[in-house]
Amino acid sequence: MSFSFARLGFAGARLAAVGIVFAIAGIGGAEEECPKPVEMIFDTDIGNDVDDAMALAVIHALANRAQCELLAVTVTKDNPYAGPCVDLINTFYGRPDVPIGTVRDGMAPQDYKYIRQLATAVDNGKPRYAHDLESGADAPEAVALLRKTLAGRPDGSVVMVQVGFSTNLSRLLDSKADGASPLDGRSLVKQKVKLLSIMAGAFTQELAAKRFCEYNVTIDVPNARKVIHEWPTPVVFSGWEIGHAIQYPAASVQEDFCYVEHHPIAHAYDLYRDRKNDQPTYDLTSVLYAVRPDREYFDLSPPGHVTVEDDGFVQFKAEKNGPHRYLIATPEQVARVREALVMLTSEPPGK
Numbered sequence: 290m291s292f293s294f295a296r297l298g299f300a301g302a303r304l305a306a307v308g309i310v311f312a313i314a315g316i317g318g319a320e321e322e323c324p325k326p327v328e329m330i331f332d333t334d335i336g337n338d339v340d341d342a343m344a345l346a347v348i349h350a351l352a353n354r355a356q357c358e359l360l361a362v363t364v365t366k367d368n369p370y371a372g373p374c375v376d377l378i379n380t381f382y383g384r385p386d387v388p389i390g391t392v393r394d395g396m397a398p399q400d401y402k403y404i405r406q407l408a409t410a411v412d413n414g415k416p417r418y419a420h421d422l423e424s425g426a427d428a429p430e431a432v433a434l435l436r437k438t439l440a441g442r443p444d445g446s447v448v449m450v451q452v453g454f455s456t457n458l459s460r461l462l463d464s465k466a467d468g469a470s471p472l473d474g475r476s477l478v479k480q481k482v483k484l485l486s487i488m489a490g491a492f493t494q495e496l497a498a499k500r501f502c503e504y505n506v507t508i509d510v511p512n513a514r515k516v517i518h519e520w521p522t523p524v525v526f527s528g529w530e531i532g533h534a535i536q537y538p539a540a541s542v543q544e545d546f547c548y549v550e551h552h553p554i555a556h557a558y559d560l561y562r563d564r565k566n567d568q569p570t571y572d573l574t575s576v577l578y579a580v581r582p583d584r585e586y587f588d589l590s591p592p593g594h595v596t597v598e599d600d601g602f603v604q605f606k607a608e609k610n611g612p613h614r615y616l617i618a619t620p621e622q623v624a625r626v627r628e629a630l631v632m633l634t635s636e637p638p639g640k
């Protein structure tokens with residue numbers, strides 16, 4: 290029997306139409322429509338700039354909303370206080386047991402401005418910011434943790450966010466089969482990783498004309514080349530110009546973190562930037578895109594290929610079906626993203 294609205298009559302046709310609309314909308318299964326949390330691994334050079342700490346705060350705010358799950362944090366800054374700084378921020382936000390892995394024989398070993406101060410701050414003989422990782426040397430080596438974490442997740446499920454040097458992820462690509470997985474690193478990444486959201490490079494004609502070389506790439510060029518040239522799944526770049534255009538307002542640091550006497554993010558900001566000054570949102574943008582890619586916070590470049598030259602200069606060439614894209618932000622998007630990042634960075638810990 291052929292289906293016909295006319296055969297059902299007006300009332301029947303209306304009910305059928307409503308049924309179709311319900312079926313299309315999936316009404317009755319509303320819970321099924323909520324997207325699953327993004328399973329994230331965060332790879333950071335925390336300590337070289339304060340945006341890594343702020344990006345970690347954004348991750349926790351998104352995790353509070355069940356929009357992401359922080360599987361692990363790996364550190365590329367080879368300083369003993371970098372891992373403890375990650376741990377104290379995770380603990381502050383109520384996730385003290387997120388696995389942390391640290392680089393061995395890595396880059397940028399100097400303390401710089403805030404990680405030692407936060408990790409060693411004491412009030413009345415007790416640590417100001419609770420943490421149980423006392424030194425990065427006590428944490429698992431980063432690549433072993435990356436392999437173990439990836440191996441334990443479903444295929445194509447993990448989003449990796451790299452906001453520092455490429456040391457850990459390059460070594461991951463080169464890693465061999467081990468007790469965690471019979472796959473080599475490249476095959477493991479290809480099987481498990483959905484997306485690499487990376488803060489690296491610069492993608493405007495103005496910066497290219499000056500041969501501007503971005504910090505995350507120049508600090509470890511060989512490993513940046515390997516990751517960018519050989520990563521086997523899609524990569525989206527947040528170039529220097531994105532975080533530079535979206536400035537975190539000093540007023541937020543002055544006013545929005547006062548819900549607790551000592552706040553590790555505000556403390557780090559004071560030591561690094563001084564709360565009188567705005568701060569670029571480089572690493573925060575890579576996190577926001579990774580978790581909310583479809584909210585039109587950014588436009589995307591056409592697909593293409595990014596190449597890294599010997600001095601760390603990065604070039605993009607459009608190419609159909611290429612694996613790389615970079616973020617673009619219109620003035621309207623700059624304003625939207627800045628406010629979203631203010632709300633997320635300053636969100637108090639969950640229960």
Ligand SMILES: [Ca+2]
Nearest residue numbers: 334341452453
């Ligand atoms: Ca960083």
